[in-house]
Amino acid sequence: MSQEPHDPNAKASENPSPKPPEKKSSTVVRVAVTVGVLGVGLLLLWTLVGEELYEQVQEYRAAVVDLDESAPVGYLGLNYRKEYNARPPRFHFEEDGKKLLWASIGDGETPDYYDVTEAEFDPQVLQGGFGRDSIPGVDYPILEPPDGEVASNIGRKNEVAGVELDEGPRAYPIGAIQKVEVVNDLDGEIPIAVVYARGPDTVRVYRREVDGQPVTLGTSGYATGEKVPMLYDRKTKSLWLPEGDGGALICVNGEHVGIRLAEYMEAERLPWGEWIGRHPDSLVLVGNDRDRPIPAE
Incomplete structure (x- = not known):
């Protein structure tokens, strides 16, 4: 059985060689960028929402303590004559x-x-x-x-x-x-x-x-x-x-x-x-x- 002669002018794409694997460093960079973006987002979210929520929680706790330790404003008929x-x-x-x-x-x-x-x-x-x-x-x-x-x-x-x-x-x-x-x-x-x-x-x-x-x-x-x-x-x-x-x-x-x-x-x-x-x-x-x-x- 005869072999077909090799055509030196054939396109390389018809018989592509495998791509070399991506370098790990580029993956690490992408992960770091993603984490950084998420971190900035979380920081921004904390600045806009979390800090206010934290202050509300602290105010609520202080109000509970104040209520627990205070007398009602509604005492009846105790104002000065x-x-x-x-x-x-x-x-x-x-x-x-x-x-x-x-x-x-x-x-x-x-x-x-x-x-x-x-x-x-x-x-x-x-x-x-x-x-x-x-x-x-x-x-x-x-x-x-x-x-x-x-x-x-x-x-x-x-x-x-x-x-x-x-x-x-x-x-x-x-x-x-x-x-x-x-x-x-x-x-x-x-x-x-x-x-x-x-x-x-x-x-x-x-x-x-x-x-x-x-x-x-x-x-x-x-x-x-x-x-x-x-x-x-x-x-x-x-x-x-x-x-x-x-x-x-x-x-x-x-x-x-x-x-x-x-x-x-x-x-x-x-x-x-x-x-x-x-x-x-x-x-x-x-x-x-x-x-x-x-x-x-």
Whole structure:
């Protein structure tokens, strides 16, 4: 069998020789470029979206902590009674041989004064002088269970003063009683007063009865140099100061001078979450019913 003669003019493409394999370095370069492009894209995506998302997460976490540690804005009726807030240039002075302490604007034309000539305290140590009830003591407490509309917003780390009354457990948020200084409350039929002293940062609970009759306490607008509030009773306008050790509330001027209102029980200070964990049936102070007038006595 004869062989076909070889044609030296035949095209090389008709009998191609195999291509040499690509160099690995070019593959590495392409991978590196791809990774680089992806990296730039991810960086751009992080810049546009991720950073904002991160900040939102941090803000959310901070808001959760703040909610857990804060008191609700919605406490009811605890704002200042601005109509009393008219401090005179001088609030204690002598006139006609008497020592007088400014009490309130009265009818707007004739101011009221306390006669403190024989008072069992030195008026010179007092600070403030903004008038009776300029700080709005609570006369008609609004109480809610823990799942109440306002109570459910109290942060679990919010500090309260808790008492185990005969009528049941009750809590007074520190943030609320700091605003009002005194809460006139009841344990069943027993009248009690919860008093906050700003200077020593103490909460005391007193039985507010004189000769078997309840007295309603209000803020005088004065405090001692140690920021212990001076209170007054609504019927006789007598002035009251807590003892330094918290043992009693003592009348230091007026009709009831010398009378002591005994401490009713001790209050326990702890986080709200811990208190309701121990007392899930507790009531808590959430406001003051301002639709009712300031008591006359």
